[in-house]
Amino acid sequence: MAKSPWVRPMFDAIAPRYDTLNRLMSLGMDRGWRRRAVARALEDRPATILDAGAGTLDLSLEAWRSSAHSPRIIALDFAGEMLAHGMPRVRRAGADVAAVQGDALRLPLASGSVDAIVSAFLPRNLDSLPRAWRSFARVLRPGGVLVILEMAPVRTPVFRRLFRLYFHRWIPWMGRRISGHGAAYTWLPESVDDFPTAQELADQIEAAGFVDVRFRKHGLGAVAIHWARRS
Template identity: 40%
Template sequence: MAFYNKKGTNLKKDLTETTVKHVISAEKLPGFRQENKAQYVNRMFTQIAPTYDRVNRLMTFGLDQGWRKTVVAEARLKAGERALDVATGTGDIALALAHQVGSRGKVVGSDFCLEMMLPGPAKAAKAGVGGIVQFMAADAMRLPFASNSFEAVTTGFAMRNVTDIERAFSEMCRVVKPGGRVVCLEVARPRWAIIRWGHQLYFNRIVPMLGRLISGHGEAYTYLPESARNFPPPEELKRIMERAGLTQVSYRLYGLGAAAIHLGVKPSTPGRRDF
């Protein structure tokens, strides 16, 4: 399966040719049109891709950048190692990982939405890591990599968008090397009632309006609070990661509980639980 070329030429054509066939589930997204969730999510991200970074910065008051830096730090990569960023989007985490592994390392950013990755090569070149990061079209639930390929696997704000969360984590566990880390950044619901009320008001009312003004696609940003409400809370997500085969799973809350970073480790021996 081909990677992007470094110059970023014919990117959409390259990606279309390398797209992994998506696994289609019968699951429907509550509150939206009766269409397949994977198709809906792909269409939605295609629409908002050009303004995704700008809306994200505004929507989180820039906090998402710090959270992504924490994800990279938790991956604990060394120079010369290999990393995978699943559902990489425009490549922010992948680029930060590339700075960790250096010129002797390699980072792959994968996503099933082609348009989301189009800015990636230019961003990588500007950041001076164009020769380290490669972007690839792939489904999180069917990763086209051999087992034990990477020292770390990361993902940011992506698990809400897959149709089978446990399967996606199982794939991440499969492709990471024994002893390697899987780090996940996702939205969460604040535990304290007053903060939760403010959080819900902001994401139900302000975020869709902000998204509509900047991207012209308010429906896409109505999806955010809807998907957050239907996403497993941090403790349940921890159990899902454990069922997927990861051990030493832990998490920390950020942004007054609005986001969570989960960390899991692949056992060094199959079937062994490294506590």
């Protein structure tokens, strides 16, 4: 079943409280994960960076602040409200970030026009992962870098029980209280349960034609950063 018809309005609805909830749910750790992900993408000093599923532009801003060479950043998301909530911070930072409303599975960008793609917490929300890898491979130039920051299902027995409690009880309760949108924060744990493991995701990315695929886990294994090169 297609997720996008309800995922998009859901993110539009939670946009005003999204940043606050992100910080609370990750206990502030998401900042460090974003910094690490962006550092991988900046290694080759990419001139053009695509932030796919940019939301309220946290990753775009991190890329701008962490780079010493003023890259051009294209921040793409299909939820206009998410982008709109991030834009004031971009303006205050004077960052070269162009917000584009569009679909990550049908990127409105020329083939080979991007030097690096960064993406945080997007894949769980997509209708099709294989289509996403194809879409990313098309717009990345050969040798360009793909970096994905995403949750990973925790399989270790002890942590698994702990995370189930945290994800399935605490997060929906907190999300409902703060955003007033219970469904969005029930969707979050469900989408993690159904998501491939970090190794499975690496295998998918490799099967889609990327090379040098690597990943590292963070947050007791609840989060993974994957990075790879377009062949």
